[in-house]
Amino acid sequence: MTIFNDIGRYLLMIKGMFSKPENGKMYWKELIRQCTEIGFGSLGIVAIISVFIGAVSTIQTAYQLVSPLIPASTIAQIVRDTVILEFAPTLVCIVLAGVAGSRIASELGNMRVSEQIDALEIMGINTKTYLILPKIIAALLMIPLLVVLAMALGIWGGRLAGIASGIISGSIYDKGLLEFFVPFNVIFALIKAYVFAFIISSIPAFYGYYVKGGALEIGRASTKAVVVSCILILFADYILSALLLPT
Amino acid sequence: MIEVKNIEKSFDGKVIIDDVSAVMKNGQCNLIIGSSGSGKTVLMKCMVGLFDPNAGSVLYNGENFTEMTGAHKTQIRKEIGMLFQGSALFDSLTVEQNVMFPLNMFTKDSFRKKLDRVNEVLERVNLIGANKKYPSELSGGMKKRVALARAIVLNPKYLFCDEPNSGLDPQTSLVIDRLIKEITEEYNITTVINTHDMNSVMEIGNYILYMYQGKKEWEGNNKEIIFSKNEKLNDFIFASEFLQDAKDMRMLEEKGKISRQRNMEALLHKDAPILIPPQQKP
Numbered sequence: 006m007t008i009f010n011d012i013g014r015y016l017l018m019i020k021g022m023f024s025k026p027e028n029g030k031m032y033w034k035e036l037i038r039q040c041t042e043i044g045f046g047s048l049g050i051v052a053i054i055s056v057f058i059g060a061v062s063t064i065q066t067a068y069q070l071v072s073p074l075i076p077a078s079t080i081a082q083i084v085r086d087t088v089i090l091e092f093a094p095t096l097v098c099i100v101l102a103g104v105a106g107s108r109i110a111s112e113l114g115n116m117r118v119s120e121q122i123d124a125l126e127i128m129g130i131n132t133k134t135y136l137i138l139p140k141i142i143a144a145l146l147m148i149p150l151l152v153v154l155a156m157a158l159g160i161w162g163g164r165l166a167g168i169a170s171g172i173i174s175g176s177i178y179d180k181g182l183l184e185f186f187v188p189f190n191v192i193f194a195l196i197k198a199y200v201f202a203f204i205i206s207s208i209p210a211f212y213g214y215y216v217k218g219g220a221l222e223i224g225r226a227s228t229k230a231v232v233v234s235c236i237l238i239l240f241a242d243y244i245l246s247a248l249l250l251p252t
Numbered sequence: 253m254i255e256v257k258n259i260e261k262s263f264d265g266k267v268i269i270d271d272v273s274a275v276m277k278n279g280q281c282n283l284i285i286g287s288s289g290s291g292k293t294v295l296m297k298c299m300v301g302l303f304d305p306n307a308g309s310v311l312y313n314g315e316n317f318t319e320m321t322g323a324h325k326t327q328i329r330k331e332i333g334m335l336f337q338g339s340a341l342f343d344s345l346t347v348e349q350n351v352m353f354p355l356n357m358f359t360k361d362s363f364r365k366k367l368d369r370v371n372e373v374l375e376r377v378n379l380i381g382a383n384k385k386y387p388s389e390l391s392g393g394m395k396k397r398v399a400l401a402r403a404i405v406l407n408p409k410y411l412f413c414d415e416p417n418s419g420l421d422p423q424t425s426l427v428i429d430r431l432i433k434e435i436t437e438e439y440n441i442t443t444v445i446n447t448h449d450m451n452s453v454m455e456i457g458n459y460i461l462y463m464y465q466g467k468k469e470w471e472g473n474n475k476e477i478i479f480s481k482n483e484k485l486n487d488f489i490f491a492s493e494f495l496q497d498a499k500d501m502r503m504l505e506e507k508g509k510i511s512r513q514r515n516m517e518a519l520l521h522k523d524a525p526i527l528i529p530p531q532q533k534p
Contacts, residue, residue: 028357120340123302127412128354129329 015211021133022141036139043105043140043206044147048154050104051097055155058092059084059162067172077173081163081181086190088159094194095242097155098201101148102234106209109140110230113213114223122214137210144206145199152198156191197245201238208234253277254410254442259298259308261291268294269305270466274459279440281433281456283447286463287488292446293337293414295463299444300332300412301325312410330358333403335413339395341387341402347374348383351402358406373401377431393424397431404435411441417449425449429456450489453477454502462488478502 026032062084070079113136116122125132160182167173173181209230216226254276261269269291276282284292297303299310301317309318312328320328341350348370355366374380377397387395396416403411413432417425429449433456436443445452453460457474462485470482478499480486490499 031357115343119338119343120336121342124334124336124340126302127300127329127332127334128357129326129332130357 011211014215015207018133018137018211018214019207021131022138024131024134026134027130032135032139035135036143039139039143040147042108043143044150046108047101047104047147047151050100051151051155052158054097054100055088055093055158056162056165058096059088059159059164060166062087062092062159063163063167063172064170067167067170076181078177078181078184080167080173081178082184084163085160085182085186088163089156089190089194093155093159094152094197094201095238097152098148098198098205098238099235101151101201102205102209102238103231105144105148106205106231106234107227108209109206110209110213110216110227111223113137113210114216114226117214117216118219118223133214137207137214140210141203141206144202148202148205149195149198152194156194193245193249196249197242200241200245204234204237204241208237253313254282254299254444255311255314256295256299257309257311259295259310260306261294261298261303262306268466269298271308272461272463272466272468273308274461274468274471276442276444276459278442279437280443280458281436282442282444282459282461283453283457284444284461284463285447285453285488286469288448290463291466292463296412296414296444296446300334301329330406331409333406333408333411335396335399335403335411335416337415337418339387339399341395341398343387345386346383347379347385347387347390347398350387350398351405354402354406369405370401373405374398376404376435377401378427392419393421393428396420396428400428400431400435404439404441407439409441411436411443413443413445413447415446415448417447417452422451425451426455432456450495453489464488475506478506 063080066080066083066087113122116136122132122136125135164175164178167178168175209227212226212230212233213223216222256272256274256276259269259272260267272291272295274282284295286292294303298305301310305318309316311317312331315328317325317328342353345353348367351370351373352366355361355369359366361369370383371380374382377400379394379397379401382390382394382398387398390398400413400416411432416428416432420428429452432443432445435441445456447453454474454477457477460470460472460474460477461468462470462482464484470477470480470485472480477485477489490496
């Protein structure tokens with residue numbers, strides 16, 4: 006029964022977000038702040054992860070392609086498609102669920118426990134609109150950008166590792182990148198990024214906003230938010246792949 | 253004026269507030285007192301709309317707040333200021349930004365005008381020069397004063413204070429109490445205070461509502477409370493021997509039998525002559 010109760014409250018929270026802002030300027034400021042926190046705050050970790058994922062993909066693909074009949078440029082194709090289709094959107098969003106998701110849950114949880122949300126309510130501010138909506142919009146704006154960046158850095162990391170280890174030359178790698186390129190893959194990755202961005206922002210917001218108790222419960226809510234977000238990301242990944250990729 | 257009519261509230265089947273009614277008037281400090289778990293905070297949260305009561309209603313100047321929705325309710329809320337137990341200051345904002353927050357949200361005044369208003373209320377709560385400090389750099393008493401400044405910056409008609417003295421030393425508590433009383437009288441605000449603090453009860457209690465296990469047990473003012481025969485109230489308020497003595501002396505003072513100065517001397521100096529023999533105590 007708890008799960009249905011939670012789903013109901015989650016949907017009511019989403020519905021409650023859509024009201025007229027009391028002061029557009031303040032909401033705009035909050036949106037910019039959230040864009041900075043979610044976008045720039047996660048830039049470093051996303052860059053590091055992307056480069057290494059691309060690099061490892063190149064080395065492991067080369068390790069598995071033992072036949073001399075397969076051209077070396079195939080390595081670049083496999084790395085490109087793996088990074089675009091799966092690693093950049095899914096893996097990066099799972100990491101972002103940990104980085105941005107836990108921050109959202111703990112920020113809102115702390116505001117709830119220290120009565121800051123009550124203080125805003127008393128002032129006549131719709132706290133769902135003021136505190137949650139900017140986070141979701143910021144995530145929808147910034148996470149797809151981070152995913153695009155992760156694609157570029159992942160492919161570049163693969164090239165770097167290929168050259169450094171002598172597996173593949175730069176020119177063959179570049180040639181391979183252009184072969185059999187399917188533009189829909191990028192669109193598919195962006196669709197996933199938008200869905201995951203919504204999950205990463207709204208689920209932790211739900212757990213943070215409705216936290217009860219003290220510091221211990223904030224920690225628990227934060228952990229639960231990350232775990233549920235990760236599970237939902239993987240589930241959505243499967244559903245979207247099954248629905249949108251022609252097999 | 254705020255009228256509370258037959259409020260009932262329960263959580264998971266457990267009754268927390270049971271049929272409580274009260275009238276809280278303008279320009280006076282209305283105190284809700286009672287031991288921990290008696291339902292004071294829940295009652296206050298029902299009054300400000302943070303909880304929806306199971307039954308009963310709360311009327312602000314005759315308008316039924318409980319049944320209001322949307323914009324109308326928001327309008328009343330803009331007339332409410334609240335001082336929370338833990339101050340509820342926004343951690344990432346400075347004192348100035350905290351106090352300016354309601355002005356930024358609800359007025360279209362220039363920055364200069366808003367800053368002037370912020371400085372005016374900070375001066376009112378004796379916090380000149382603390383504008384650029386963050387909440388983490390403030391003492392408990394200072395935080396309460398910043399929260400009070402934020403609560404009154406929009407000139408509210410109603411001020412709610414949830415245990416304004418909790419965690420403060422007696423001297424700072426007195427400063428906060430007097431500040432609340434002065435502001436209440438100066439702006440003719442209807443102030444509602446939840447408190448355990450007996451100093452507050454005696455100093456500023458124009459109207460006192462005593463809650464016991466979710467029910468209204470007694471109501472009156474800070475003069476009547478001394479003469480009350482309600483056992484539960486007496487056990488709660490005058491819990492220690494010292495407070496009992498204080499009560500006895502305040503009774504004599506109220507009856508005009510001794511002066512306030514004499515009263516204090518007797519209380520503070522144990523070797524002072526006994527005022528009246530114990531058997532003659534009223």
